[in-house]
Structure formats: structure tokens, C-alpha cells
């Protein structure tokens with residue numbers, strides 16, 4: 001049977017050379033690892049709309065605009081994802097976890113010290129080489 005690919009809108013929220021990351025809950029897929037906030041793109045929804053909705057729900061910010069950074073397709077074996085990663089520098093509100101998740105601002109230079117899901121390796125490399 002062909003596996004369904006889950007499309008995910010992911011936001012790299014950046015301010016003053018720092019990025020806002022949150023920790024995935026233990027019970028979630030890839031639980032206990034750090035992530036860039038985001039979530040599933042619903043049927044008929046644009047990536048930008050999903051990004052805006054998820055970042056408001058999860059981390060309290062209103063995204064005004066964003067730029068597509070990269071797309072990563074990754075097969076975790078138990079789940080196949082397509083991550084649409086956007087850079088979010090233009091937003092309103094103060095970022096904080098609204099779902100009880102641990103969050104922090106981390107400097108780009110230290111991003112590699114955190115444990116992320118496998119698919120995020122490329123994102124961290126790109127951020128550290130481009131910014």
C-alpha cells in the first residue's frame with residue numbers, strides 16, 4: 001500500500017540571530033525532540049494559511065509575512081512527511097508556548113546542540129550557513 005504523505009507547514013521564527021524552538025510532547029510522533037513550531041496543512045488550505053494558523057495556536061504569534069526557505073521530504077518509516085519550511089521574521093506578539101510545551105529562543109550558532117527530528121538536520125545546516 002502506498003504511504004500517505006503528511007504535509008507540514010513549519011516556521012523558523014527569527015529575531016536578532018535567534019530562533020524560537022519548542023519541544024515536542026513525549027506522546028507525539030518524534031516526541032521529546034525540539035522542533036520549529038508548525039503543523040499539518042489541512043485539505044484545501046494554503047501553506048501560508050496553515051503556518052499562520054499553527055503559529056497562532058501553538059506559540060501565540062500573528063505571522064504577517066513569511067518566505068519559503070526549503071522543502072524537505074522525509075520518510076521516518078512509521079510516517080512520511082513533507083515539510084514546507086518558512087522563515088518568519090515579520091510577526092506580531094510575543095512568542096510563548098500555548099500548549100504547555102517547553103520553548104526557548106536559541107542562537108543560530110547553537111542550534112546544532114539541540115536534538116531535532118532527523119528531517120531537521122538539513123534545516124539547521126542551512127540556517128547556520130546562510131545566517
Ligand SMILES: Nc1nc2c([nH]c(=O)n2[C@H]2C[C@H](O)[C@@H](COP(=O)(O)OP(=O)(O)OP(=O)(O)O)O2)c(=O)[nH]1
Pocket residue numbers: 008009010028029030034035036037038039040054079081083117118119120
Ligand atoms: N512542527 C514540526 N514538525 C516537524 C518538524 N520536523 C519534523 O520532522 N516534523 C514532523 C513531526 C510530525 O510527524 C509532523 C508535524 O506534525 P504535528 O504533530 O506538529 O502536527 P500538528 O501540529 O497538526 O498536530 P496534531 O494534529 O498531530 O496534534 O512533522 C519540525 O521542525 N516542526
Ligand SMILES: [Mg+2]
Pocket residue numbers: 037038039040054058
Ligand atoms: Mg504542531
